[in-house]
Amino acid sequence: MRVICAGIQKTGTKTMAQALRILGYEVHDVFQQYFYEKDIWYKIMDNTATAKDIQNALSGVDALTDLPGNILWEQLHQAFPDAKVILTVRSTEDEWYESVRNHYEVTNSLILFRNETIISLLFFIISGKIRRGFSEFAQIFIPASLGTQHMLGIPPSAVLRSRYRQHNLYVKRKCPKENLFVYNVKDGWGPLCEFLGVSVPDIDFPAKNVRAEFVKEVASGTSPADCDFGKITIQETKIRLSKIALLCVLAITVLFVIY
Template identity: 30%
Template structure:
């Protein structure tokens, strides 16, 4: 949906991947999770503006963990609830969990705390918030129930605020989405309708984690090289001072 919003002209639609290029966002997301789920500190309109003020749309988690808070902060917003085939969602979610809890991700999070570690911590927090679980096995056992509860929760929160809601099913194309948002169906320079964006969730998740792992490994190598250079310099200076 992020790409669909971009095609419709929404600037900077926020997505989990938005943190990759601006990892400092992770610190604010952690503050938001701490405030909502652990009662530590507060996170209100000022903080949401700081985190998401440059965005004209938000998609995906962790934004979806904070539906009520975002509706309260931005009461003129509209909500698009994207429904998927539950079995397919569970399959792609399983791929996400497998990659997120893979030893490689864990090790890189430890060795690369300023990038991979920060992103991973937000990912783990949002999964725990959605499922109420913290282990890979228990998360998957509760995946289907968590999906159903999340959608019911969104409907109830939207209804309580009388916020406009579109229950959109993947595969419905542009028409219902454009009618709901008051947008024209997007067309290219020749007047041909632009295909609704689609990607294979499972393949995309695996590709994303692969790219993240390579970037994180590069960070680790640079950090190790820098540390080695510092140690060499310290040793060299010490040897000179000894004489």
């Protein structure tokens, strides 16, 4: 592990992931962390993971961005004390909050119903193994990060803002100064490459997940960076709906024959 990105969500985590990949790092973002390292995150949350466990689980990874590595950065840094820690921040707290708000609005716009009971029922009926597993994963780590459940609507501004301040202040206070870099992705390649000790690449600095485009890509199964999570969950839903349709046809046929 060479780089731990401790920035909370909506501070340019997808942009950081792409920038580090361009620089040649093997980067695991949220979906890679779910598919490949899920067990170690649960062990860390249960306080049963040793430094050796963490080192073994992440032996082939150069950098982590987004959940849950960003909120478990301290345990990661204890296991990898030579790793550099990058705390991504926004220009202002208001800018960060508006980005979170937009993310929730985009997510809500993809939901057909506004009743949580109906949503829970439909989720139970049509969701497959991968989608259910990721939902459980998110229900643990999103509240741990943002201080609020991932729910319908938009979480209270005061809660989100408080968590943003608390997280940033804690990282700045606890991380050794020689390992820490507080960074705004708007500053581009120069400061980042200087901190990492690498050459500036001959390519424009990336800009990912602008206006929550990543959410739409995952939902449509077109994201190049979700380990095919979107495609898999769409296929799972189609299969479950097909089975439900078949059962309905069989039930109707049986009723027709009986009556």
